[in-house]
Structures are given as structure tokens and as C-alpha cells.
Amino acid sequence: MADGVPMVATLAAKTMEVPGVHTLSLALDTHSPFDFDYGQFNMLYLFGAGEVAISIMGWHQGLLQHTIRAVGRVTRPLVALEVGQQLGLRGPFGRGWPLAQLRGRDLVFITAGLGCAPVVAAIHHAVANRDQYGRIVILQGVKHHADLLWQTQYRRWQALGECQVLLAASEEHRHRHHWRLGLVTELLALAEFDADHCAVMMCGPEIMMLAALKQLARLKVADEAVYMSLERNFQCGRGLCGHCQLGPYFVCKDGPVFHYPQVKPWLGREGV
Template sequence: MNDPWTPYSARVVERVVETPDVVTLSLRFTDPEVQQQYRFACGQFNMLYLFGLGEVPISIMDYQDGCLQHTIRAVGRVSRKLVALEPGAMIGLRGPYGNSWPLEAARGRDLVFITAGLGCAPVIAAIRRAIAERDAYRRLIIMQGVKHSEDLLWQAQYDRWREVPDCEVLLAASEEAKVPFAWSLGMVTTLIDKARFDPLNSTVMMCGPEPMMRASIRALENNGVAMDNCYFSLERNMQCALGLCGHCQMGSPFICKNGPIFRVSDVRDWFLLEGY
């Protein structure tokens, strides 16, 4: 897999409908050699290509049972066609691209995950790896916000995570009249004050709508967390994935090439500017 421009053929092995407009596709390369060589790091993304229609960047949710998993929301011309694919359908896939979550550097520290909506997908692999290597980290804090409790993807998975030693799972719904047991009413940022972690010895990983991440930055700072220890995954109109087309530029960095994971302190000034 040496040519970053070449999409490799992949087959849809499984299609799971998460919500009416969100689907998880399990993909397997048709070429056994490509399948064997493919590797990715938590937080990277692939370009998924529909022949004759175009391609879109999709975060790698995980790799299980020999299949790459991508959770996709139907929001555009290509993604609407992707979520409609049935098992056996063929697509093109190139990648992986971008950098990854700083899991190695975070060893020995509390890990704090803050996500909202479908923003949970880019951190799922990181959470699963942290749980698989549980002794490498201190406390695990998983915070997820949605509009309504039924919008939560993978409810059973969050329930399992609650059973992991020293793993705190906090869920919030912002538009509920009455939230279920063990939930909070409000935005995900309201959970930060409730979470039990060491602000001086924590690494924070965020993904979700940018207004949520801006609010989380302020809440974390108010709780004494340094932005040098906070990371987020950004999205832009990534078309080439190689930093050449310029569509995803934010100041000097290119989201596809220098990201999508950024240390907050490195890009904070650009991120907080309206229009970037």
C-alpha cells in the first residue's frame, strides 16, 4: 500500500443500522495481500470512494474480525449512497491518513474522553485500546452528550464500560424533559464538573461539534487542566487527504496532513477565530 492516491477494492461484509440516518459498515479488502498489510492508528481516517460518484473522509471506528469499521451519517451526496450499501457491495478505500491520539504519551495518566453526537466514533478505537491495556493508565473518564437519550449509539457498549475498574461513564441529554436513570440533563460540558479526575495528571481527548469543543476548552481551563494536555479531532472539507488541495487548511496547518488530531494549545488561536 505504497501509493497514497490509489483506492483499493473493498467489499461490504456487514451493514448495521444504528439510527435512521447512521450506519456502520464493516469492510474487507478483496486483495489478501492488502488486507494483511493494512495497519492504522487510533484516530486516523480513510477515504471511501464510490465509483463514478466521489469519495469522502470517514474516521476509522475500529478493526474487528478482520474488518475495518466505519460509522457514517447520511449528510451529503456520497455519504447518503454509502449508508445505503448492502453486504456484497464494492467500494474503493485508500488510507489510512492523518495522525493519531497520543495514547503512548498518556501512559500513567488519567484519560478523559469528551464526545458528543457521532463524535464518539473517532475515539471508540482509542477507548477500546485503553481498556485492553487497562493497567497502563490511571482513571478512565468517558463523557458523551446527545440531544435525546435514544440518540446514543452503542448503549450496550457504554454499559459494559461502566463495569471496567476505575472507569467512569457520564452521559448527558440536552433536550430531554426527563432523563433516564444515571443520565444528566444538559450539555456534555456540564459533566466536566462531575467527573473525578486529576486535572494536573490527565490527558483529554475530544471529538464532536466544534461549539461543544470550544465550551469544553473553557470548562477544562476552569477546572485547572492545561491545554498542552488536551487534544481534539477536527473535521473540514478534506478532499485529497494529502495536504495538496488546500480545502482543509486552518491557518498554517492542514487538517488532513497535520491532523486530524491536534494539541489544543498548538491551534487554539486559529480554532477560536470565527470562520476557521
């Protein structure tokens, strides 16, 4: 597909995950499989509303899945679409998680809120290819326990041997052993992994990732072991408009997944 021209996608199914967050399963107007890297995103386009960047959550039974929180001008009408209605789709864009380079290491996933969306496909891959990686640690934070997307999925991962799942709710939690009251970054103190031989992948509000970086440094995890998916205001999604610039990078084209040492000088800086 020419990456400037949207493909036509038809909404085949819509699932409410939690109020305000829906997964749209899209059938593409093509017979070729949709090839993407975990962590890449598509630009979803709704005529008369506009276009937004949405992470590719998965490809299941020939349908492309995106999980979307309705927050504004484009995402609200997107999640209000009815099955059978059509939208435009450009992608896949950006760089995903470098999973092939991380074989043999313990994998630590740290996500908060909808930050789990760009990461969940990578977790599925790691779990499905269990023999290629060391321990798998999944840390997810939400405000209230009821905000957790894919609750059964987390329970399934929890039930796997050598897969540690820890959940944090900052305002209200369930009195179950894998839930904690507090911030996702506090869960790092309970995580069991080899700091000398791990890879950390994280996504969520930048303030959360900055706090996690401090905690990881205390645990003696090297900067080189850390990857993060960043979010900016995307307009073109492919390095043309400059809206998503971060220092020398365009987040849409050079990211959204970055190796932490690449972006370290630019994170948390006012005006960058």
C-alpha cells in the first residue's frame, strides 16, 4: 500500500473493554495478511472528523485490532462506529519493540493506563515463545482496579509458570494477592528478574516512565536495557510535518519505540 493513501477498513466487531474504551476489529479491503511489528501504529481516518495514531493491538483471525479510549474529536466518533461501517487506515508506521534482539533475557513490561495497548502484542509474543526468553514480568498500573483492560488475560498470564504479574491501583484495588494499592513504579521493588540480564519495555504517561527510570537505576538496571514507547501529537505519522519532533527525532518515524539512551537527553525537558 502507498503509505499516503488510506486503505478501506470495515468494522467487523466492537467490544467494550471498560466504559469509554473499545476494541475495534477491522477487516481490511485486501486479501494480503497485514504485516506489522509489535509496537507499531496505524493512522485511523474518519471522514469529516480527522485522523489519529492508534497502536496495533493485534491481528486475530484475519482482523486487525485496535483498542481506543474515546477522548476527543476523532476517537469519540471512531468508537461510536457501528459494525459494518467503514473507515480509512494508513500504516503500519514507526519502529516497534526489538524482540528478536532480546532473546535469552528476562523481559520486564511496565505499563500504565492505556500504555498496555502498544505492549500487549509483544507480551503475547513472548508468552507464545516462552523458550526464547528468561522470566517474564508484567507490571500494570491503573487508577481503579475496574479500569484494568483484559482482566482474564492478566489472570491467564498470572497462572503461567515463570510469568510474574503484578497490578497496582492508585486509588482503589482488589484485596487479591497480585494487586497492590499504589503506583506501578512501586511494583518494581517486588519484581523478580535478573537486573544484569534483562530488557525493560515500558509505555505510559511520561511522568510514570521517568519515575520508573529512577527506580530501575536504583536496581542497577543499565540504561542500555531499557526501551520505551513515546506518545506525541501526530499529524502525518510518517516524518513529514514535524509535529512530533523530540530533539533530533520524529517520534512517528524514529519511534514510537526508542532505546532509552537515544532519547535520554530529551526526556522530561520543558519545551522539547
